[in-house]
Amino acid sequence: MPAAPGGSATRESAGTVARADGTPGAEALAAAGAGRKAQAQAQARGTAKPLTEVTAPMVGTFYRAPSPGAEPFVSVDDHVEVGQTLCIIEAMKLMNEIQSEVSGRIAAITAEDGQPVEYGQTLFLIEPD
Numbered sequence: 001m002p003a004a005p006g007g008s009a010t011r012e013s014a015g016t017v018a019r020a021d022g023t024p025g026a027e028a029l030a031a032a033g034a035g036r037k038a039q040a041q042a043q044a045r046g047t048a049k050p051l052t053e054v055t056a057p058m059v060g061t062f063y064r065a066p067s068p069g070a071e072p073f074v075s076v077d078d079h080v081e082v083g084q085t086l087c088i089i090e091a092m093k094l095m096n097e098i099q100s101e102v103s104g105r106i107a108a109i110t111a112e113d114g115q116p117v118e119y120g121q122t123l124f125l126i127e128p129d
Contacts, residue, residue, distance in 0.1 A: 055121060057096075
């Protein structure tokens with residue numbers, strides 16, 4: 001592992017940086033900032049209710065659709081129900097469906113299709129019913 005400033009070790013994989021000391025890398029910080037920005041924009045549009053974050057339960061690759069070329073599971077402004085599939089995260093060649101835990105309107109999709117996501121990264125913001 002290359003040494004980072006200050007002597008800590010870092011590891012880069014598919015554009016994601018992880019530090020050995022457990023602090024988030026640049027990619028994780030950028031993803032967190034995108035989630036906060038989307039939430040602020042949704043609230044600025046007059047959203048009265050606080051938004052519910054849907055976060056990645058694992059590290060993997062985020063997919064909005066069940067297969068290449070297929071329609072995405074959900075889009076911004078779609079209404080979702082509890083248990084409805086929102087996306088897939090591929091981890092170790094297994095496709096894991098991520099389901100909504102609340103019913104409401106998709107206010108923002110903060111992850112990019114086909115890109116790596118980190119554990120705890122915000123994927124969606126939902127305005128609950």
